Every structure is written in structure tokens, then in C-alpha cells.
Amino acid sequence: xxxxxxxxxxxxxxxxxxxxxxxxxxxxxxxxxxxxxxxxxxxxxxxxxxxxxxxxxxxxxxxxxxxxxxxxxxxxxxxxxxxxxxxxxxxxxxxxxxxxxxxxxxxxxxxxxxxxxxxxxxxxxxxxxxxxxxxxxxxxxxxxxxxxxxxxxxxxxxxxxxxxxxxxxxxxxxxxxxxxxxxxxxxxxxxxxxxxxxxxxxxxxxxxxxxxxxxxxxxxxxxxxxxxxxxxxxxxxxxxxxxxxxxxxxxxxxxxxxxxxxxxxxxxxxxxxxxxxxxxxxxxxxxxxxxxxxxxxxxxxxxxxxxxxxxxxxxxx
Amino acid sequence: xxxxxxxxxxxxxxxxxxxxxxxxxxxxxxxxxxxxxxxxxxxxxxxxxxxxxxxxxxxxxxxxxxxxxxxxxxxxxxxxxxxxxxxxxxxxxxxxxxxxxxxxxxxxxxxxxxxxxxxxxxxxxxxxxxxxxxxxxxxxxxxxxxxxxxxxxxxxxxxxxxxxxxxxxxxxxxxxxxxxxxxxxxxxxxxxxxxxxxxxxxxxxxxxxxxxxxxxxxxxxxxxxxxxxxxxxxxxxxxxxxxxxxxxxxxxxxxxxxxxxxxxxxxxxxxxxxxxxxxxxxxxxxxxxxxxxxxxxxxxxxxxxxxxxxxxxxxxx
Numbered sequence: 001x002x003x004x005x006x007x008x009x010x011x012x013x014x015x016x017x018x019x020x021x022x023x024x025x026x027x028x029x030x031x032x033x034x035x036x037x038x039x040x041x042x043x044x045x046x047x048x049x050x051x052x053x054x055x056x057x058x059x060x061x062x063x064x065x066x067x068x069x070x071x072x073x074x075x076x077x078x079x080x081x082x083x084x085x086x087x088x089x090x091x092x093x094x095x096x097x098x099x100x101x102x103x104x105x106x107x108x109x110x111x112x113x114x115x116x117x118x119x120x121x122x123x124x125x126x127x128x129x130x131x132x133x134x135x136x137x138x139x140x141x142x143x144x145x146x147x148x149x150x151x152x153x154x155x156x157x158x159x160x161x162x163x164x165x166x167x168x169x170x171x172x173x174x175x176x177x178x179x180x181x182x183x184x185x186x187x188x189x190x191x192x193x194x195x196x197x198x199x200x201x202x203x204x205x206x207x208x209x210x211x212x213x214x215x216x217x218x219x220x221x222x223x224x225x226x227x228x229x230x231x232x233x234x235x236x237x238x239x240x241x242x243x244x245x246x247x248x249x250x251x252x253x254x255x256x257x258x259x260x261x262x263x264x265x266x267x268x269x270x271x272x273x274x275x276x277x278x279x280x281x282x283x284x285x286x287x288x289x290x291x292x293x294x295x296x297x298x299x300x301x302x303x304x305x306x307x308x309x310x311x312x313x314x315x316x317x
Numbered sequence: 318x319x320x321x322x323x324x325x326x327x328x329x330x331x332x333x334x335x336x337x338x339x340x341x342x343x344x345x346x347x348x349x350x351x352x353x354x355x356x357x358x359x360x361x362x363x364x365x366x367x368x369x370x371x372x373x374x375x376x377x378x379x380x381x382x383x384x385x386x387x388x389x390x391x392x393x394x395x396x397x398x399x400x401x402x403x404x405x406x407x408x409x410x411x412x413x414x415x416x417x418x419x420x421x422x423x424x425x426x427x428x429x430x431x432x433x434x435x436x437x438x439x440x441x442x443x444x445x446x447x448x449x450x451x452x453x454x455x456x457x458x459x460x461x462x463x464x465x466x467x468x469x470x471x472x473x474x475x476x477x478x479x480x481x482x483x484x485x486x487x488x489x490x491x492x493x494x495x496x497x498x499x500x501x502x503x504x505x506x507x508x509x510x511x512x513x514x515x516x517x518x519x520x521x522x523x524x525x526x527x528x529x530x531x532x533x534x535x536x537x538x539x540x541x542x543x544x545x546x547x548x549x550x551x552x553x554x555x556x557x558x559x560x561x562x563x564x565x566x567x568x569x570x571x572x573x574x575x576x577x578x579x580x581x582x583x584x585x586x587x588x589x590x591x592x593x594x595x596x597x598x599x600x601x602x603x604x605x606x607x608x609x610x611x612x613x614x615x616x617x618x619x620x621x622x623x624x625x626x627x628x629x630x631x632x633x634x
Contacts (some may be wrong), residue, residue, distance in 0.1 A: 007584055048379065057374050062365070066386065066396050073390060074533060079383050106529035108425050118520045129527050130567075137585050203435045210446050211528060212423035216391060250447075267324055268454050 011142055014135045021131065022236075025098030025124050026091050029112070032120060033089040036113040040077045044069070048079060076110030092229030096220070099236045102128030103243060105208055107215030136240075140247050147173065148252050166256045177249055181209060181242045192231070193219060209242045328459055331452045338448065339553075342415030342441050343408050346429070349437060350406040353430040357394045361386070365396060393427030409546030413537070416553045419445030420560060422525055424532030453557075457564050464490065465569050483573045494566055498559045499523060509548070510536060526559045 051057075051065050069079045076088040087093065088110040100106050101124060112118050148169070155165040186201030196204070196217065204217040220232045257263045258270045368374075368382050386396045393405040404410065405427040417423050418441060429435050465486070472482040503518030513521070513534065521534040537549045574580045575587045 010584065052374060052376060052379060057369060059369060062369060063398055069383065069386070070390055070395060070397065073387055078387060080387065081380055101529055104421070104528045106423070106524065106531045108531035108533060111531045111533035115514075115516055118516060122520060122523045125523070125527055125529060129529075130570075134583065134585070138583065141585060197432075199432055199435060203439060206439045206442070207423065210442055211421045212418055212442060212446075213530065214423045214425035214428045215532065216425060216428035253447075266451065266455065267327065268451070268458060 007142070011138050014138055018132065018135045021128060022095050022098050022102070025101070025128070026095035028120060028124075029094040029097060029117065030089050030091055032114060032117045033094070033112055034087060036117070037075075037077060037087060037089050040072055040075065040113065044072050044077060044079050074111070075113045086223070086228065090229070092232045093220075096232045096236060098124065098128070099239065100213060101125045102132040103239060104129060104211045105213035105239065106211075107213045107218050109215045109218040109221060136244055136247055139244050140251060143244070143248060144251070147248060148255075163259060166259055170252055170256050173249060173252055177245050181238075181245055182206060185238060185242075189219060193217075194222060205242070208239060209246050211243070324459070328455050331455055335449065335452045338445060339412050339415050339419070342418070342445070343412035345437060345441075346411040346414060346434065347406050347408055349431060349434045350411070350429055351404060353434070354392075354394060354404060354406050357389055357392065357430065361389050361394060361396050391428070392430045403540070403545065407546075409549045410537075413549045413553060415441065415445070416556065417530060418442045419449040420556060421446055421528045422530035422556065423528075424530045424535045426532045426535040426538060453561055453564055456561050457568060460561070460565060461568070464565060465572075480576060483576055487569055487573050490566060490569055494562050498526060498555075498562055502555060502559075506536060510534075511539060522559070525556060526563050528560070 047065065047068055051061070054061065072079060088097075093110070097110060101121060112121050151172070152165055152169045155169055156162060160168060182202060182205045185205050186198055189201035189204060190196045190198045193201075200217055204219070207214050207217075219235050220228050225231065254263070254270075263270050364382065364385055368378070371378065389396060405414075410427070414427060418438060429438050468489070469482055469486045472486055473479060477485060499519060499522045502522050503515055506518035506521060507513045507515045510518075517534055521536070524531050524534075536552050537545050542548065571580070571587075580587050
């Protein structure tokens, strides 16, 4: 198979495995957390009934009642009648939770109740977070040509100087991302979610795609929402593609900074060179003494990053 | 000034500016959110009093009461008597919130109540998130030599082959990070926070340093905690240094993957070369036709990342 075919096969494999990993996480979280949640929900109902049955409400009994209501709420179990119809740990919701873990968004609108759930969250994220970064990197790598390289070259062909071309391209890409991944989704969210304003939708999109994930606005949390599982899957796809575009924007900005000398001014690693492995002079030396030489050289001025040796001065053996 | 001095001056400048940016954020958040929070707190007290004064509690009035209690709780205003002594928007807490925004951890234990606060959060994170990444990258860049390059060279000098040396070094670094940034902090948190077990502490450290930040466990949220502002600042420092170490670990892993051929197997950009700018053959061509040539070349097989042109084939003009 040629390298183009192999490249796409690899990417498809990664994405399929990513979906399987999310489904696996959803199944495990659902299995672990659903019984605990149901128990807490029953306790909450009993508590409410008991509270209503008492003849007179004292400040102390109210305080005691509220402590338990707020604790349950922390774990995503609401004491309200409306919200108890759906579970936070059905398959779609568990998958949504698994997705917020591996993308590091972490809304925290629902969190594991049991110690087993906490341990599984750690193990699941330990594998899932780097894997998601890998899948995102692989995707961004494949859309670099159509969305960055080709447009920049096109701008240059149309007569722009190279540096202005990269700036114009970055600004165009920025407008495209803001429009398609912030403003349009904000309009959709404010239409679908009854209590959200346009600003709330924009705030949600921004807080999510920066992976901050405060969790004060989470889609699909309203009672009696139609097609809730489908909606949650759509939000997951939006988050994934959105994160991909944010990463693309970041890489493009990094590359532009390289070209405009900002990276070298700040003495930071440059981005641009990582794509050009094949076409470069080899830096890896066959001489095994190189590592020692480099150490001595670096030790003389260890704080200048430009002169620091890197892993690639090490003989690959 | 020599380049070592300039490099450190730059880093110090970045860190000082980072602290100033956090303080600025804290001041603005505190100014915007504190009055709104105080109003909500007063409303909550009045609501509780009114609820207690009624002769008989009906299911409807309880439901109505709980809706408002849970909404206020979402914004970090608890209806409990104990927790109303401290504000979520005093200077230290606001700085802690600002820090969770710019590091993308985003616990969401407290969130902006007003629209002004939401808009400011967006603008603040828009500048703060890339800036924090810049500061973290600059710091990691400076600790690469003592924590990665030097130890690997030392391992090689002591007779290890280059590839095993990088593996041994990575494992040692991993143990160091797990010990100093997960196990030890977990022990400290479980000692300081009354209701946290060791597992809770570990879970908090992990969820925070992966920037997931679910927010089910947030330090310094218990009522009547001594030296709360100081404790919050300590947690902020822990988060910053911890994130730096996580980033270092990630870069080291990326470099190790390069060396072991994993990166090229997955056709991803390599990491290792970004440190070696100065010592390499220039790839930037003086010929302005290069960009066009590269486009044509790339268009013939656009999907093979290895052969894709990058920004550095563009004439720097």
C-alpha cells in the first residue's frame, strides 16, 4: 500500500479506536455509577418525604436537610422532581462524561460518586488523555495541507509577500473558526437550550473549546429534552472538531510567530521544522562520543536554549 | 548583556507579568462579582427565613425553595449557614478562579454570576490561556537541561546504550513526578482537608494536573479554614509547577517516541528537533519561486505528512 493510503488507514484506525475507547468508558462508568446514583436518588426522595412529613420545620432540621441536598447535588443528583426523570449515568451521558475526561474539558456537572469510579476515572484519563492528544494531532496533521499550506501558497501566488500572506491567512482562519465554532454554535445552543441566552451559548463554546470547562452551562441537562442521547453525541462531535480547529489555529499561530521572529525573540522551541523531517541534513551523529562532547559544550552555557543539545544529538544506536 | 542573562531576564519578566495578570484578573473579578454574590447571599438568607416562617411546608413550596437554593449553589453561593462566612470573590479566591481559567483547569466550584463577569472571563482567558502556555513553555525550556539532557548524558556516560538510557531516564522522571506531584500532595491534602481521604487527594491532584478540573474536590472550600488565602496561593503555586512538570514529562515522552520511531510510525510531527535551531542547515530558500514549486510538489501527494511542505519552505522575505 502506498504511504497516502497507509496514512489514511492509520487515521481511520485511530478514530475508530477512539470511539471504541469512549464506548468502553461509557459502559464501565455506567455499570459502576448507575447503582450508586440510583441509591442516592432513592435516599433523596425519602429524605424529601421525611422532611415534608414533619409538623414543624426548625432551622436545624432545614440546615441538616440542605447539607444532604447540596452534597447529592455535587454528584449530579438533584433533589428536584423534574430532573430526576433521567439518569446522569445512562450510556449517552456516561459517554459524554468519558469524553469530557479524555478531552480534559471536565465540566464536573456530574462526577463519580464511588471510590471505584474515582480510581477508574484516573486510569481511564491516564490512557485516554494522551491518546486523545494523539488522535487530535494526527487529525490536525492531515488538515494542515488543505487549510494552511495550500491557502498560504495561493495567497502568495496571488501576489502577496510571504510574511503578509501568513498574517492574512491566519486572520482568515481565525474568522472562519470564530464564525463556525463560536458564533454559529452559540446561536444553535441559545435556540435549543430554553434558558440560555446567545451570550451563554458563546460563553459555553469558549469555555469548552479552551478546555476550561467550568460546567455552569452544560448542554442536554434540561428535563424532558427530546432526542437527548443524539444531542449529546452531536455536542461530543462538536467538541472534538472544535478542539481540532483550536489546535490547528494554535499551530498556525506558532508557525506564523516562527516566521515573524517572535519565537526566537522569546527563545522558545520553533514549530515549523517538525514537518520537514525527511528533507533535512541528518543531525544524528554516528560517533558515540557526541553525547559527551555535547554535554561539555552545553555545560559551558547551560541556560541559552539555542545552544542546548537535545535528544537528537544522542546516537540512535 | 550575554544571552544567558537575557534568557533569564526574559523568563523573570514573563513570570512577573504572569503574576501581575493574575492579580489584575483577581481585582476585576472581585469588583464585578462580589456585589452580585452579596446580593444573592442576602436573597438566599431572606428566602431561608421566609421558608422557615411559613406554618406548613407544602411539596410545591419546598420544590420552589429547592430550585432557588440549587441555582444559587451553581454559582457558588451555598444556602448553608457555615459556608456563608467567606466570599467566593475575595481577592485570594478571585485570583484562584483567575488561575483556574488561564491554566484551563476550570473547576467551576464558583462561576461568574453576571453577564459582565462572563464577558470578562472570555476576554481574560483569550489572552491568559495562550500567555500561560507561553510562560509554561518558557519555564520547561529552561528546565530541560538540568532535568532531561544532563541526566540522559550522565546515564550514557555510565555505560548505558542511548535508547535504553532515554527509557531509564523517562521512568526515573515519571517516578519523581508521581512521588512529588501526586503522592506527596495527596498526603498533604488528605491531612489539611478534613473530609478528604488519601484517594480523594490523589484524585484531585490527577484531575487538576491533567487540566480536567471536575471541581468535585477543591481545596480551601471548607468553612473556617485557617490561613485560607495563603493556602490558596500555595495551591496555585503547586498547580503551576505541577503543570510545568506534566508538560516536561510529555515533552520527554515525545522526544523518547521520536528516538524509538513511534512518532514516525504514526506519521506525526517530531518533537526533538525544535531545540536545535542554530546548529542546522538552513531550510529557508532565498528563491521566491520556492513556495510555488513546493505547492506543486505537495499537490501531487498531499496526504503524506512526511512530504508536506511547511511554513519554513516559505521565503522569509
